[in-house]
Amino acid sequence: MKLEAGKLCLAGKSSIVIEHYTGPKKMTPPALKEVPRTGAIQDAIKQSVSRAQKKDAAWLCQLHSSPLALDWSAYNVGQDSAPKLKTISVFGPLLDSPPAHPDTVLSTIAYLDTLLRQLGMSxxxxxxxxxxxxxxxxxxxxxxxxxxxxxLRPGMMHTHVIHRLNRRTDEFNRCGGAKKEGDWLLQQHCLEEMLRYFFAAGHHHYSRWITWHLRDMQHLPATAKDDLLAGSHVCRHSDGAAAVSGDMFGEQTCI
Incomplete structure (x- = not known):
């Protein structure tokens, strides 16, 4: 779907209605059973991992052999056989409210859900x-x-930074490559591989909530999963550019 930025509005409104969260402060997460991967999904992940490993090796080789060596982002863009279009970014209304307050988060979710549904997103x-x-x-x-x-998805920018601090550069680079390519299956696989290091390093929030995120993604409706497989979890600043995670795109655009 390609829309003009000027048409991205919510029924002509220029402000967000503040909703007040009245639910519990603590809840037990829903009991979601693990969903075994189908053979097709397992094969797709293996292909993504193999492709990423070959690309990593080729990039390292050109670093040492080419006088015009490219950095990872430029090399990754050059390998994309079907360049993706840039992401349309729109600045919505600002909330004069603490970012982590439940009212702020609730009002933001309500605003975005209404807006995206009006734009035809299921x-x-x-x-x-x-x-x-x-x-x-x-x-x-x-x-x-x-x-x-x-x-809902956790931002990948700080997730990658935390993992880099654990010195696991192989998974870090592969997860970064999955992000730049918009390969959702590879990203989920890398997060699974990173989990043990989050637990071992004592990053309790990341270990617990990435675990929940991975299980939650197993129970997505088919249409929502198709969105992610098509790359809706990443953004691009220009046509054909390497993708970045949504939270990083927001900071690079707004700050």
């Missing part, structure tokens, strides 16, 4: 930094029926 894919992701999940759990079309 599901609203919303990315939050980890601190806000935890609050957003609580809000979604408290009223599962209202937010059934909302797909």
């Amino acid at each position: 599901h609203s894919h919303i990315t939050f930094d980890m601190q806000l992701y935890m609050i957003a999940c609580l809000i979604q759990w408290s009223d599962a029926q209202r937010w059934s079309s909302v797909v």
